[in-house]
Amino acid sequence: MAGLMRREPRAEAGEYYSPIDRLFDQWARMMPLAALPFPRWDAEGLIRVEEFREDGTLVVRADLPGIDPEKDVELTVSDGMLHIEAERREEEKKEGKGYLRQELRYGSFSRSLPLPEGVTESDIKATYKAGTLEIRIPEPKQEPAKKIPIAKS
Helix, strand or coil, X not given: CCCCCCCCHHHHHHHHHHHHHHHHHHHHHHCCHHHCCCCCCCCCXXXXXXXXXXXXXXXXXXXXXXXXXHHHEEEEEECCEEEEXXXXXXXXXXXXXXXXXXXXXXXXXXXXXXXXCCCCHHHCEEEEECCEEEEEEECCCCCCCCCCCCCCC
């Protein structure tokens, strides 16, 4: 019995996949992130939102501090999507201020969110308070399914 070895299939499979994983990891490190065809979810130009339902209304809250909603925010509806576009403007040049860190982002931000079926732009209400844009979208009432009788022939 000294010639028998215990077989461990997981270890064998790991031996084959390990070089392939390393190959893809090396390839991914060489590729610039801007060249990837899919969006990065941590992108700086993406407006952060929270969505929830409250009493038959879809509520969307967008984090837009330091923005004048009358001049710098545009809400539009097209093709069943709600589009939020905003711009934070830097009013004065701050060159030579001796920054140690500058994390505030200036420029354009946007986000597109799907709307419930049957919603029109006249149904949507938006308010801005303390850096938060709140959009309220009443959910359309859905007709209950109607049973269709089947005739015998």
